[in-house]
Amino acid sequence: MRIAFYTATLLELGAGLEKYLIETAHDLSELNGVQVDIFTMDDAFNLKYGRLHNLYFLKKFEPHLLYRESLESIKSKLGRARYIKCASFKELVKHFQNYDVVYSRNDITEPFFFKFVMGYKRVPPVVFGCHIPHVYPVAERLHARLHNVLFTSFFYNWLASGVCAFHVINNFTLDALSRQFPRKRVTKIYHPFNFEAFAANADKFPFAGRLASGKFNIVWVGRLVEQKGVRDLVRLVDQVNATHADQISWNICGDGELKPLVLACRDKWKNVTCWGHVSNQQIASVYRQGDLFITTAKWEGYPYNVLESQALGLPVIAYDIAGCNDMIDNGINGFVVKNLDEFAEKVIFFLQGNKLPPEAATHLRKKIDRQKIYADLLALFETSVADRSRNHHGSR
Numbered sequence: 001m002r003i004a005f006y007t008a009t010l011l012e013l014g015a016g017l018e019k020y021l022i023e024t025a026h027d028l029s030e031l032n033g034v035q036v037d038i039f040t041m042d043d044a045f046n047l048k049y050g051r052l053h054n055l056y057f058l059k060k061f062e063p064h065l066l067y068r069e070s071l072e073s074i075k076s077k078l079g080r081a082r083y084i085k086c087a088s089f090k091e092l093v094k095h096f097q098n099y100d101v102v103y104s105r106n107d108i109t110e111p112f113f114f115k116f117v118m119g120y121k122r123v124p125p126v127v128f129g130c131h132i133p134h135v136y137p138v139a140e141r142l143h144a145r146l147h148n149v150l151f152t153s154f155f156y157n158w159l160a161s162g163v164c165a166f167h168v169i170n171n172f173t174l175d176a177l178s179r180q181f182p183r184k185r186v187t188k189i190y191h192p193f194n195f196e197a198f199a200a201n202a203d204k205f206p207f208a209g210r211l212a213s214g215k216f217n218i219v220w221v222g223r224l225v226e227q228k229g230v231r232d233l234v235r236l237v238d239q240v241n242a243t244h245a246d247q248i249s250w251n252i253c254g255d256g257e258l259k260p261l262v263l264a265c266r267d268k269w270k271n272v273t274c275w276g277h278v279s280n281q282q283i284a285s286v287y288r289q290g291d292l293f294i295t296t297a298k299w300e301g302y303p304y305n306v307l308e309s310q311a312l313g314l315p316v317i318a319y320d321i322a323g324c325n326d327m328i329d330n331g332i333n334g335f336v337v338k339n340l341d342e343f344a345e346k347v348i349f350f351l352q353g354n355k356l357p358p359e360a361a362t363h364l365r366k367k368i369d370r371q372k373i374y375a376d377l378l379a380l381f382e383t384s385v386a387d388r389s390r391n392h393h394g395s396r
Contacts (some may be wrong), residue, residue, distance in 0.1 A: 001034050001035075001100050001101070001378065001381065001382070001385075002034075002035045002036075002098065002099040002100050003028065003034070003035070003100065003103060003104050004036075004037055004038075004039055004095070004096055004101070004102045004103070004104075004124070005021050005024075005036060005038040005040075005102075005112070005380060006021060006038065006039045006040070006092070006103070006104045006171060006268060007021065007038075007039075007040055007103075007105050007109060007110070008040065008041045008049065008332075009041075009047070009049070009066075010040050010043070010046050010066055010067075010085075010111050011040060011069070011074050012066060012067045012071065012074065013065075013068060013069070013082060013379055014068035014277075014279075014280055015068075015110075015223060016301065016302075016303065017105060017131040018069070019304050020078050020131065021038050021288050022074060022078060022081075022302075023077070023192065023193070023194065024192060024374075024377070025037070025038050025078060025195065026079040026080075026081055026376070027076060027192060027194075027370075027374060028081075028374060028378070029078075029079055030079060030189070031374070031378075032347055033196060035097075036081050037081055037082040037083075037084060038081060038083050038084070038085070039080070039082075039084050039085075039086060039095060040083075040085050040093060040094075041085065041086055041092075042085040042086060043085065043358070044087070046066055047066070047071075050066060051108075053064065053185045055064055056143075057143060057358065057361035059257050062257070063222075064118045064254060064326060066257065068277050068279075068281060069279060070279075070315055073279065073280070073281060075114070077308045087285070089113065089117045089118050089240075092118065093118050093122055093123060096118075096124060096299070096395055097124075098122045099122050099124050100124055101125050101127060101128045101169075101335075101381045102124050102125070102127070103126075103127050103129055103381070104126060104127070104128055105128065105129055105130075106128045106129065106130045106131070106132060106134060106160075106166070107132050108151070108156070109127070110149065110161055111128070111159035111160045111163070111350045113158070114126060114159075114163075115158070115159045115161075115162065118167075120161075120162025120163070121162070122194075124385075124388075125164040125167075125384045125387070125388035126162065126164060126205055126384075127163065127164055127165045127166070127167055127380065127381065128139075128163050128165075128166050128167070128168075128172050129167040129169075130166060130167065130169065130301065131301050132301065132387055133173070133300070133301060134151050134173050134176055134180075135148050135151060135173075135176060135297045136178050136298075136299050137172065137299065137321060137322060138299070139323075140298075141226065143323055146258075149322075152180060157180070157181070158227065159229060160181070161185075163184065164185070164384035164387055164388055165184060165185035165186070165376070165384045166184060166185070166186045166187070166378060166381045167187055167189055167380060168186060168188050168189075169187065169188065169189070169190060169191060169301050169302035169323070170300075170301060170322045170323045171322070171326055172322030172323075172354070173188075173301070173322065174186060182290065185380075185383065185384070187376070187380050188281050188344035189366055189373055189376045189377055189380070190367065190368060190372045190373060191303060191304070191307065191368070191373075192232060192371075192377075193304070193311075193368055194370065194372040195307070195311040195365050195368070196311075197285060197346055198307075200284075200309045201282070201284035201285070201310055202284040202285045202287070202288040202312065202359055205279070205281040205284070205285065206282070206285050207278060207282045207283075207284045207285035207289075210289070211273075211286070211290065212271075212273075214350050214366070215247065215248060216247055216248050216291050216350075217249045217289060217291050217292075217342050217349065218248060218249070218250050218290065218291065218292050218293075218294060219251045219252065219253070219286060219288045219289075219290035219292070219293050219294070219314070220233060220250070220251065220254075220293075220296070220310075221254060221278070221283060221286070221287075221293070221295075221305045221308070222253075222254050222292055222295065222297065222305060223254055223255070223256040224254045224256030224257065224258040224259045224262055225256045225257060225259070226259060227298060227299060228296065228297045228298075229295075229296030229297050229298050230253070230256075230257075230258040230261055230262065230296070231258075231338060232296040232298075233262075233294075233296045234261055234262070234264075234265045235284065235340055236340060236343055236347070237250055237269060237272060238266055239340065239341075240344050240347050240351075241269055243273065243348075243349060244348065245269065245271055248270070248271055248351065249271050249273065250272045250273065251267075251273050251275060251286065252273065252274050252275065253275045253277070253278045253283065253286060254276070255276055255277040257388075260273075262274050264271065264360070269296070269368045269388055270370055272387070276375060279309065283308065284308065284311070284312060284391075286314035287308060287309050287311070287375040289294065290312075291314070291315040291350070292314060292316075292317070292347070292350050293305070293306070293309035293315070293317075293358045293364060294316070294317050294318070294343075295316070295317075295319075295324065295349065296343070297317075297318070297319065297359070298319065298321065299322065300322065300324055301322075301323050302323045302326065302327070302342075303318075303323055305326060306318065306324060306327050306328065307368075308362075309365045309366070310327075310333065311357075313360075313361045314359060315333065315334045315336055315350060316333065316334035317335050317337060317346045317347065317350075318334070318335075318336055318337070319336065319338075319343075320336040320338055324336055325389065327367070327379070328364075329363065331356070331357075332356065332359065333348075333356060333360045333361075334360075335365055361393070
């Protein structure tokens with residue numbers, strides 16, 4: 001089977017979707033009879049797209065944020081899989097003719113391109129992977145509310161009308177899409193994260209920085225954007241530091257448009273360090289130096305930073321949101337909390353020396369059966385090809 005992974009945006013972004021595509025393409029291409037290649041639009045397209053995207057969100061466009069990860073690092077992790085950038089949709093469609101199935105993402109741009117530019121009938125069967133939240137459970141800001149209206153509208157249903165199946169990565173999205181698309185195949189398959197390989201990076205790619213010696217090191221990793229709850233992170237630092245500043249070191253790894261808020265927090269508190277973007281290879285070394293991982297994200301799919309921190313044995317505190325509550329069982333491998341006060345209480349719980357049960361270190365690993373995940377993913381692709389063929393012959 002030949003599988004094309006497609007996202008309009010560059011792999012160099014280095015976020016969760018890109019990690020998923022790279023690792024999955026590498027591992028599937030190692031199987032007999034399977035070849036996976038990753039397609040994106042080229043750099044010129046992404047510079048224009050980035051400007052339009054940021055204009056919509058009323059944000060300043062910073063081109064360097066398109067290139068968090070180096071091309072050399074990406075290619076080294078792809079193995080037999082290839083990374084191909086296309087300058088036009090005509091070129092992209094021509095490439096797709098050499099594949100059995102196309103796996104893309106559920107963001108509004110890709111369904112739009114398939115519907116109006118490429119045409120579903122001109123490409124192999126398409127499966128959408130829901131790597132961005134289809135619906136935000138809590139939509140506090142205008143753009144989040146607009147997102148929810150658009151993604152649950154008849155217009156989105158029309159854009160996605162040619163898709164063969166949806167791949168979802170948490171229970172909340174499974175329920176939402178099963179209701180919205182009752183006649184489409186919707187399948188939940190978790191990320192096939194390789195815990196052992198990621199943990200080994202801590203030795204292979206050491207981080208040049210050193211976390212504070214003799215302090216309780218809290219690690220936060222993510223893009224410095226609204227989705228990741230940066231404002232709550234700053235409030236959490238203020239709340240916990242009010243009583244425990246001399247015991248803690250806060251280590252914030254990431255870059256993004258809300259960086260000024262984090263820098264202001266660093267200037268206010270001497271125990272806050274902003275490490276900037278840390279490469280996907282070196283971040284394991286940061287986790288290994290930590291005592292606790294926290295994520296203040298307001299919405300997620302199936303967050304890689306939780307998987308990564310668990311690979312290095314860190315307990316996790318997160319909000320009780322989709323994705324995080326699929327991965328964290330209260331009191332076993334961490335805590336999911338309802339509000340900022342409860343968040344601060346759990347941070348202090350660990351700061352005071354409280355521990356999780358012995359099974360915490362392996363709890364999440366038991367949920368990730370990589371062999372079964374890849375078998376399920378291939379089965380989804382094969383079924384989509386068969387469904388497309390059956391519908392094609394039935395319409396003659």
